[in-house]
Amino acid sequence: MASGHSNQIFISFTFLLIALGAYLVHGQGTRVGFYSTTCPTAESIIRSTVQTHFRSNPTIAPGLLRMLFHDCFVQGCDASILIDGSNTEKTAGPNLLLRGYEVITDAKTKLEAACPGIVSCADILALAARDSVVLTNGPSWVVPTGRRDGRVSLASDTANLPGFTDSIAVQKQKFSALGLNTQDLVALVGGHTIGTSACQFFSYRMYNYTKVGNGVVDPSINPAFLPQLRALCPQNGDGTKRIAMDTGSPNKFDTSYFANLRSGRGILESDQMLWTDASTKTFVQRFLGAGLNFNLEFGKSMVKMSNIGVKTGNAGEIRKGCDAACNGVGVWLLLACDGVTRRAARAMLLFLPACDSASSLCHGPCLCGLWAVSINADFSLQATDLVADSRLPPIRRVQGDLGFFLDCESGG
Numbered sequence: 215m216a217s218g219h220s221n222q223i224f225i226s227f228t229f230l231l232i233a234l235g236a237y238l239v240h241g242q243g244t245r246v247g248f249y250s251t252t253c254p255t256a257e258s259i260i261r262s263t264v265q266t267h268f269r270s271n272p273t274i275a276p277g278l279l280r281m282l283f284h285d286c287f288v289q290g291c292d293a294s295i296l297i298d299g300s301n302t303e304k305t306a307g308p309n310l311l312l313r314g315y316e317v318i319t320d321a322k323t324k325l326e327a328a329c330p331g332i333v334s335c336a337d338i339l340a341l342a343a344r345d346s347v348v349l350t351n352g353p354s355w356v357v358p359t360g361r362r363d364g365r366v367s368l369a370s371d372t373a374n375l376p377g378f379t380d381s382i383a384v385q386k387q388k389f390s391a392l393g394l395n396t397q398d399l400v401a402l403v404g405g406h407t408i409g410t411s412a413c414q415f416f417s418y419r420m421y422n423y424t425k426v427g428n429g430v431v432d433p434s435i436n437p438a439f440l441p442q443l444r445a446l447c448p449q450n451g452d453g454t455k456r457i458a459m460d461t462g463s464p465n466k467f468d469t470s471y472f473a474n475l476r477s478g479r480g481i482l483e484s485d486q487m488l489w490t491d492a493s494t495k496t497f498v499q500r501f502l503g504a505g506l507n508f509n510l511e512f513g514k515s516m517v518k519m520s521n522i523g524v525k526t527g528n529a530g531e532i533r534k535g536c537d538a539a540c541n542g543v544g545v546w547l548l549l550a551c552d553g554v555t556r557r558a559a560r561a562m563l564l565f566l567p568a569c570d571s572a573s574s575l576c577h578g579p580c581l582c583g584l585w586a587v588s589i590n591a592d593f594s595l596q597a598t599d600l601v602a603d604s605r606l607p608p609i610r611r612v613q614g615d616l617g618f619f620l621d622c623e624s625g626g
């Protein structure tokens with residue numbers, strides 16, 4: 215009896231170590247067709263959702279492309295940009311004008327109906343950005359999937375994002391810190407071939423470019439373009455007014471954005487610098503026909519960007535709704551394991567949400583729950599609340615925890 219009890223403690227301790235070990239495994243990588251068996255319709259549901267929204271509001275296409283960029287550069291591509299709450303990334307200055315959140319919410323709702331708890335918000339965003347580019351006549355590329363959603367979203371982390379006054383040296387440094395080279399930088403900023411910018415981000419170039427002197431015009435603006443630009447964004451006018459970043463073809467994914475840089479018609483200062491700096495100018499020239507196919511290279515760089523810092527395996531979670539973290543599986547601590555049979559085990563699990571209450575990720579306080587969990591013959595989990603509390607996150611099937619339950623079986 216006593217020895218049975220100590221065996222049980224030993225087994226429990228082993229399981230605890232395995233559980234924690236499994237939880238800490240990171241970076242198993244994304245792969246093409248991750249949902250092909252678990253949710254075969256995932257990609258088509260996302261595509262049709264993006265298409266529907268695009269038909270009624272084409273601005274969601276540039277919106278979603280930019281949203282993915284802002285997600286990937288902060289905490290990796292883990293949908294941290296989507297989390298609501300005070301001081302989350304969403305609330306930070308560079309993210310205030312992001313648009314297209316409703317598309318992700320809509321896609322997630324449909325996916326939860328079709329395949330509950332399977333498709334991450336991070337994958338939805340990566341796929342929706344690709345689908346958006348396709349809708350603007352841009353290239354398509356294959357998106358490796360299997361990202362999991364992050365639990366951390368802090369406004370203060372957005373300092374990583376490049377700013378529109380950043381020099382090329384700073385832009386290159388911010389991209390290379392995330393594994394993106396100079397060609398990736400030029401190709402990805404080429405995403406400005408679609409979408410618009412608010413006047414507030416470049417008016418200073420036309421009226422008060424203080425880098426040269428008070429009241430001076432940025433000398434890199436083509437003088438023939440200046441009156442047109444001034445008419446679009448009058449001095450002391452509405453800073454929120456939006457104008458095309460690729461003058462003449464803002465809704466079409468093409469190389470005319472680069473042609474505009476060549477003729478001094480870039481909108482943002484950071485854009486025009488791609489032409490004034492020799493190290494980036496060479497790629498602009500190549501994308502304009504001298505040896506590099508922009509569409510192809512853009513797709514390749516997007517795959518690189520959308521793999522920055524991805525959480526896979528047991529890292530992160532699959533959020534239930536994209537706008538709130540802390541509703542998934544945390545660290546599983548096995549307290550006891552008894553009644554083991556060949557086909558089913560029963561275990562008591564203590565749930566510790568792995569969120570940081572200081573970062574205000576949860577809508578309410580972070581909660582702990584206690585469940586009795588049984589394992590079905592197909593190794594899916596069934597849970598019963600031991601402490602009934604409607605605020606607790608509902609338990610879902612936990613993939614990846616199978617290993618230690620199988621151990622449990624052999625230990626019994």
Ligand code: HEM
Pocket residue numbers: 273275276277279280283311312313376377378379385402403405406408409410411412415482484
């Ligand atoms: C040096 C790097 C970059 C800087 C400084 C920068 C800056 C900006 C700024 C200031 C805007 C205007 C925002 C607004 O008024 O709402 C903008 C818009 C946009 N950016 Fe970037 N960006 C950069 C890189 C990128 C990258 C890598 C992508 C995508 C791969 C991208 C995609 C977009 C798109 C599509 C828009 C239009 C958004 C819309 O119409 O809603 N940007 N960017």
